[in-house]
Amino acid sequence: MLAIDVHQLRKEFTVQQSRGGLKGAFQDLFKREYKHVAAVKDISFQIPKGEICGYIGENGAGKSTTIKMLTGILVPTSGEIKVNGFVPFKEREKFVSGIGVVFGQRSQLWWDIGVVESFQLLRKVYRVSEADYKKRLDELVERLQLSELLSRPVRKLSLGQRMRCELAASLIHNPAILFLDEPTIGLDIVVKTEIREFLKSLNQRYETTILLTTHDLQDIEALCSRVIMLDDGRIIYDGGLDELKARWGKGKEVVLQFADSVTLARLQELTQGLDVAWQVENELSAKVFIPHERANVSEVLARVVGVLQIEDIKILETNTDDIVREIYKSGSAEAKRDLAELQAEGAAAHV
Known part of the structure; x- marks a missing residue:
């Protein structure tokens, strides 16, 4: 069963094109020029239920735009998306009950109230019963070591403490799919290790599907057996880490x-x-x-x-970090061709 099914997904933005110089600035006051920019360019991939998949690329490659379309925040320009059997931007209310989202640079917790109060508000948003909420919260508090943090306002938490609470908040309703966008950004190695171990156990115990976007390739090595690599809005590799190392290591x-x-x-x-x-x-x-x-x-x-x-x-x-850096640095036609071949092999293996 597929957790995520994407076909020819495309997202374009209309961006104002500023003209240079004083004359150009004056012209922009009366007549603005616009251009269409494609952030995601006709990508296709499928992720089976229970898989942990890494989604990587340089800044501006289209990772966050893809995540926002998969979670229903953005509407695609064209293409088809099915997540948990739903079209995210069309069936919003039913869809969100089956997903959890953590954006490393944004918070879903209320800044000035205690952590547990944020959890209770999220329980009501997701319509989780009191009994299920208590059982789930007890487990998350124990696994993520949150007992001393529950009564503190979010603004008084360290970054590592807040990220553990963000993870718990995204899992209050026991979602089938978890989207993680830079979940370990800015964290020290101890907290990163704790979060990685937690995510591994979550996947093993509940078969939670996880799509992980990160610049920290140690996260990918620790958690993912499969990686999708994006460059300029296009998928240039979709396959296993071992195959990537074998070809490019x-x-x-x-x-x-x-x-x-x-x-x-x-x-x-x-x-x-x-x-x-x-x-x-x-x-x-x-x-x-x-x-x-x-x-x-x-x-x-x-x-x-x-x-x-x-x-x-x-x-x-040679670790994955070095390999990926070398691929992007080379930018060669040969590199893209080799990766396209690997993508085809990886896609065939997942059919």
Whole structure:
């Protein structure tokens, strides 16, 4: 069953085009010029029930615009959307009872009243029964460690405390789908880890579908098995993290510390026939680069360990953050073509 079904979704905005100089400013007073800007350009994707999917892209790529259309805040220019079986902007009242939304830079809590009072107001908005509300609140308070925060006004909470309360607020009515737009922005590593663990357990226990938009790719690595990548309003990749790493990751780097001095020639001799590159840092330290699918770490180490005495080994792998940064930085036709191929493979795998 699909939680989210999107076909050829497009959103255009009409933007005033200002003319330069004093003369242009004067002309703008009497006759303004406008242009149409497409923020989202005919995208299609499906997310099955119970999946955690990362939705990533640079600033201005169209992530937040997509989330606003999926949650019914914006009306699409064209295309079709079904979320939980509803068209978000048409069946608003029925639709909102099945979704939860957290915008990292906006709050759904009332600023000057206690947190628990905000929760009670949201209970009435979503028409949650008193019994269900109490059961749900007790669970959220325990899982998110909110007991000491319930009586405090929202304005007196730290950012980390407020985000935990925002999460609880979005889950009071036990939604089937949770939309998270930058939920960990500005948080320290401890709070980020707590929120990630909570989201994992929420998904496992209730099969809550989660669409996560973030610039922090550690969130994606910790939570998502699938990622949709946007560039200039278009999807350039839709598939698994493993496939993304396999195609775009530069491989593994292994740093070796030796007990005795070693030369570059000796290391190359030991790994002759393997597609690897050695770099000697000093006479007791060397680094070997092992490309994906051309050699593996165990094969390289097997040849070296049996001959040379090794005191320490460190294995480094290109992380998702580095890969995505490199893709956007390159902006090449080849990069887009490779990603389009991966998108097709990923789409086929999800059918």
